[in-house]
Amino acid sequence: MSVVAYVGIGSNVGDSAGNVRRAIRALGAAGRVRRVSALHRTTPWGRVSQPAFVNAAVRLETLLG
Numbered sequence: 001m002s003v004v005a006y007v008g009i010g011s012n013v014g015d016s017a018g019n020v021r022r023a024i025r026a027l028g029a030a031g032r033v034r035r036v037s038a039l040h041r042t043t044p045w046g047r048v049s050q051p052a053f054v055n056a057a058v059r060l061e062t063l064l065g
Helices: 016-029
Strands: 003-011 031-036 040-042 053-062
Touching (some): 003 016, 016 031, 016 053
Antiparallel strands (some): 003 053
């Protein structure tokens, strides 16, 4: 029986958008990626002297516990 997991992904290193897209593809090894949000650029908080982040959310169906 599969379960649904919602996974947040973010990167602010190098090709941030490319890193997020690669992470989404890699999730395919853990199950079926059913939905992917748009990519969102967000400003850092806490330690603000760093590049902006690219973030996304993924709906994953998986057999993993």
